[in-house]
Amino acid sequence: MKYKIYLKYLGFFILSVVLALLSTGFVAALPGYAGNVDLVVVCLLFLLIVADLRVALIISLLAGYFMDIFSFLPFGVNLISLLLTVSCCYALLTSFFTNRSLYSLMALTAIATAINWSMFRLSDSILAPLSGLESSFDMTLSTWTNLLFRLGMNLLLCLVFFQVVNFSTNKLRPVFLFKK
Amino acid sequence: MKRANWKRVVYAGAVVGLLIFLHSLKVVAPLESRLQAWFNPVLIHLYSTGNGLKKFYYFQTDRRDLAVVADGLRSEVNRLTEENSRLKALESENESLKKMLKFFSGEQRHYVASRVIGRSDFDQANQTILIDRGTRDGLLPGLAVVDQDGLVIGKVVDTKEVSSEVCLVTSSKCQFAAAIQNENKTIGLAKGDLGLTVKMELIPQSEVLKTGDIVVTSGLEKNIPAGLVLGKISQVVRENNELWQSARIETLSNLDSVSLASILLP
Numbered sequence: 001m002k003y004k005i006y007l008k009y010l011g012f013f014i015l016s017v018v019l020a021l022l023s024t025g026f027v028a029a030l031p032g033y034a035g036n037v038d039l040v041v042v043c044l045l046f047l048l049i050v051a052d053l054r055v056a057l058i059i060s061l062l063a064g065y066f067m068d069i070f071s072f073l074p075f076g077v078n079l080i081s082l083l084l085t086v087s088c089c090y091a092l093l094t095s096f097f098t099n100r101s102l103y104s105l106m107a108l109t110a111i112a113t114a115i116n117w118s119m120f121r122l123s124d125s126i127l128a129p130l131s132g133l134e135s136s137f138d139m140t141l142s143t144w145t146n147l148l149f150r151l152g153m154n155l156l157l158c159l160v161f162f163q164v165v166n167f168s169t170n171k172l173r174p175v176f177l178f179k180k
Numbered sequence: 181m182k183r184a185n186w187k188r189v190v191y192a193g194a195v196v197g198l199l200i201f202l203h204s205l206k207v208v209a210p211l212e213s214r215l216q217a218w219f220n221p222v223l224i225h226l227y228s229t230g231n232g233l234k235k236f237y238y239f240q241t242d243r244r245d246l247a248v249v250a251d252g253l254r255s256e257v258n259r260l261t262e263e264n265s266r267l268k269a270l271e272s273e274n275e276s277l278k279k280m281l282k283f284f285s286g287e288q289r290h291y292v293a294s295r296v297i298g299r300s301d302f303d304q305a306n307q308t309i310l311i312d313r314g315t316r317d318g319l320l321p322g323l324a325v326v327d328q329d330g331l332v333i334g335k336v337v338d339t340k341e342v343s344s345e346v347c348l349v350t351s352s353k354c355q356f357a358a359a360i361q362n363e364n365k366t367i368g369l370a371k372g373d374l375g376l377t378v379k380m381e382l383i384p385q386s387e388v389l390k391t392g393d394i395v396v397t398s399g400l401e402k403n404i405p406a407g408l409v410l411g412k413i414s415q416v417v418r419e420n421n422e423l424w425q426s427a428r429i430e431t432l433s434n435l436d437s438v439s440l441a442s443i444l445l446p
Contacts, residue, residue, distance in 0.1 A: 017219070024310075025223040028299035029230025031237040031436075035299070053185045057192045065199060069212050070223070070298060070310065072338045072345035076200040083196055087189045131204075142305050142374060 012055065016062030019043055023063075024070045036146065037153040040067070041116050044086055045109060046161050049100060050171050053090050060086045074127035081119035088115050100172050102162050109158040113151050213341040220312045220342060223297035231296075231439050238437070290445040291326075292317050296438055297343065305352045305374045309334070311441055314342045324356075324397065324404045324444045331433040332356070332397065332408045333441060344443075348435050349410065350375050358410055359398035360427070362388060367398050370410055370429060378411055378429040385425055389416045395429050403446040 023039050030037075040063050047056045064079035071078060089112050097104035166172045202208050294317075298310035313319055323336045325346045335354055338345040347354040351372040358370035358380060366387045373379040380395065393413045399406025414430035 021219060021222055021226060024298045025226030026230045029227045029234060031234035054188055057188055061192055061195055064196075066215070066219075068203075069215055070219075070343070071300070072308070072310070072340075075203045076196065079196045079199060083189075083192055090185065090189075127200075140305055140374070 009058075012058050013062060016059050017066055019059070019063045020066035020070070024067060033149045033153055036150045037157050038113060038116060038150060039157070040082065041085055041112050042109060042154055042157045042161060044082065045089055045105070045112055045158070046165055048086065048090055048093060049105075050165060050169060053086075056086050056090070057083070073124055074131045074133060076127055077120060077123045080123040080127075081116050084119045085112050085116040088112070102159070105162055106155055106158055109154050110151055113154045114147075117147055117150065216340065217342045220297055223310075224295045224312060227295075227297050227299070228439060231437055235437050291442045292319065292445060293440070293442050294344075295440060300345075307348045307351050307375050307435075308337065309346050309348065309438060309441075311344050311346055311443075312342065313443060314340045314344050316341050318445055319344050319443055320403070320446070322401075322403050323446070324408055325441050326408060326444065327433045327438060327442075328440055329433065330409065331431070332410050333431075333433055333435060333438055335404075336443060346441065348372070348375075349378055349431055350435060356404065356410060357398045357401040358395050359406070360387075360389060360413070361394040361396060362390065364388065367400070370395060373428075377414075378431060379426060380429060381426040382424050383426060385418065385423065387425070389413060389425065389427055391416060395427075405444065408444075 019040050027037055027039050028035055040060075044056050044060055044063075047059055060082040061079065064082040067078040067082075068075050089108060092108060092111060097108050162172065199208075203212075292313050294311040294313040296309050297312050300308045300310070311325075319336055319339050321336050321338060324332055325334045325336060327333050332349055334346040334348045334351070335356070336344050337347045337353070349356070349370075349372055352374060353372070355369055355371040358368055360366040360368075360380075364387055366383060366389065368380045368383050370378050370380045378395075383389065391413055395410045395413065397404050397406055397408040397410065409432065411429040411431040413427045415428040416425060417428070418425040
């Protein structure tokens with residue numbers, strides 16, 4: 001039985017590494033707006049639904065750590081932004097978006113994108129001076145257009161993931177309660 | 181149940197704090213370097229795959245424009261052929277003169293070849309690429325990075341043991357001490373403009389600039405040799421009532437699909 005637990009955690013580790021490597025190497029090289037997609041954020045959102053908060057937190061910690069290793073931003077920017085995004089999404093999922101329909105998931109994806117984007121910049125502006133660096137981001141018009149494209153691509157990815165998860169699991173099926 | 185979940189969030193926050201603390205003390209630096217070294221080859225392949233998809237996409241979308249571009253290139257080739265023959269004659273004369281003066285001129289540049297493993301487009305105005313060479317290979321911040329044709333694509337801004345961050349020449353945070361190959365050899369500062377182009381500003385109105393003039397590094401910057409091609413002037417912005425004029429510089433290399441880069445060592 002114990003080996004099953006070790007296998008589960010090994011699976012978490014491999015998934016985190018794959019997400020971090022895909023996000024850093026593959027997604028960044030894609031053409032046009034496809035390079036703006038937040039693969040890790042959307043995957044974490046669906047992990048919150050398909051699995052639970054514990055799994056999403058573990059994956060966010062591991063993926064964030066690997067992304068911080070490869071990134072040249074102040075260490076901790078990815079860790080903090082992913083953790084805060086997962087926590088906020090969990091709060092919204094359990095309080096407001098409880099029906100888990102496509103529309104509520106897309107709304108949650110939009111909110112998660114905005115939270116991750118702003119937490120990323122906030123943690124960079126806090127951690128950069130502590131590391132003796134300058135903050136890497138300027139607020140220009142292109143910053144806002146980048147956010148819009150990122151939002152659009154994340155919603156598209158959410159749509160794709162929703163269809164895949166809906167087809168392969170029962171986690172997104174509606175549950176009908178009958179009064180006896 | 182909810183309280184237990186929020187406790188998990190707090191514990192995760194504590195783990196994040198611990199990781200940041202350990203990183204700042206450089207306790208886990210050897211592990212991080214080792215992990216980077218292990219995963220760099222994987223990143224190279226992933227980036228190559230993504231880059232291949234990008235090239236395919238651009239080829240499909242630009243197909244219809246290729247015929248027009250080909251016509252323009254034919255006339256450019258003809259012009260360059262004529263210029264090449266003239267330069268060869270000058271080169272031969274130069275060699276003879278050098279021999280006469282017993283002047284030895286060797287241009288040996290030390291460089292490190294690298295592959296691109298990632299790209300950071302989170303901020304469109306400050307695009308950077310990640311390469312698989314670092315301090316272990318002698319890299320320092322401030323070194324010039326060129327592509328296979330020797331055209332400048334950027335500058336090293338940060339280094340780790342086995343990787344480095346390079347700001348692209350069109351990035352707002354990337355600037356080079358530049359010189360224009362015109363009659364006056366105008367010098368100035370070439371700076372990236374919003375991730376799209378390069379701009380050279382504060383050029384006196386008395387300087388004569390022409391569209392098509394080649395812009396190179398001036399050699400006035402530490403660790404960057406003179407003569408590296410940055411691009412060519414695509415537009416001269418000149419207002420009669422202004423003290424200064426500026427020039428927009430078009431880069432000659434395709435910064436969107438860079439996969440190989442060489443870093444010129446001091």
